[in-house]
Amino acid sequence: DGGITQSPKYLFRKEGQNVTLSCEQNLNHDAMYWYRQDPGQGLRLIYYSQIVNDFQKGDIAEGYSVSREKKESFPLTVTSAQKNPTAFYLCATRGAAESSYEQYFGPGTRLTVT
Amino acid sequence: KNQVEQSPQSLIILEGKNCTLQCNYTVSPFSNLRWYKQDTGRGPVSLTIMTFSENTKSNRRYTATLDADTKQSSLHITASQLSDSASYICVVSARDSNYQLIWGAGTKLIIKP
Numbered sequence: 001d002g003g004i005t006q007s008p009k010y011l012f013r014k015e016g017q018n019v020t021l022s023c024e025q026n027l028n029h030d031a032m033y034w035y036r037q038d039p040g041q042g043l044r045l046i047y048y049s050q051i052v053n054d055f056q057k058g059d060i061a062e063g064y065s066v067s068r069e070k071k072e073s074f075p076l077t078v079t080s081a082q083k084n085p086t087a088f089y090l091c092a093t094r095g096a097a098e099s100s101y102e103q104y105f106g107p108g109t110r111l112t113v114t
Numbered sequence: 115k116n117q118v119e120q121s122p123q124s125l126i127i128l129e130g131k132n133c134t135l136q137c138n139y140t141v142s143p144f145s146n147l148r149w150y151k152q153d154t155g156r157g158p159v160s161l162t163i164m165t166f167s168e169n170t171k172s173n174r175r176y177t178a179t180l181d182a183d184t185k186q187s188s189l190h191i192t193a194s195q196l197s198d199s200a201s202y203i204c205v206v207s208a209r210d211s212n213y214q215l216i217w218g219a220g221t222k223l224i225i226k227p
Contacts, residue, residue: 088155
């Protein structure tokens with residue numbers, strides 16, 4: 001998990017509420033990513049950010065929003081528009097010097113919406 | 115369509131035994147292939163990364179192979195330990211993408227004493 005912190009570890013919300021997942025890193029990495037993991041499926045990219053104040057949609061961005069106001073922080077908001085928000089959410093980083101584009105992952109947040 | 119398929123979906127072996135996990139991909143143009151280990155409820159951790167020109171790479175008891183012609187990779191685990199129980203995920207990166215990885219669904223490995 002290194003210098004990537006995701007909080008909380010477990011999160012419970014009622015349907016219809018927005019919820020924000022935290023991701024903080026002290027690796028001085030430029031790029032940050034949010035993935036969603038569901039049982040029996042590969043990780044799917046939600047949003048990514050290559051630099052502060054810039055971010056791009058991934059494959060499944062609908063119902064999610066992000067911000068990148070600081071290099072260290074990349075919070076993900078799961079909105080009420082997300083049809084099936086219960087999942088394991090992983091934040092990752094990648095440094096600009098990494099020629100192999102290695103990604104480093106946080107410990108994850110398990111979100112349960114009822 | 116870029117895809118990564120892994121087999122078997124799950125595997126149970128006795129402690130001390132060897133095993134081999136498979137990964138087939140259709141990603142093009144190919145850049146590199148990685149194997150990650152993911153413990154339950156944790157983030158994935160990289161085991162190996164292989165480029166087009168590499169066909170074998172070892173990391174302690176893990177040996178990955180890559181056949182770029184047949185677009186297949188394998189991860190061999192030698193003398194398994196209880197701590198090897200985890201999901202093993204194959205991930206392929208396309209050369210024209212500098213951010214996106216194509217993830218396999220993983221093989222869930224259980225080591226029994």
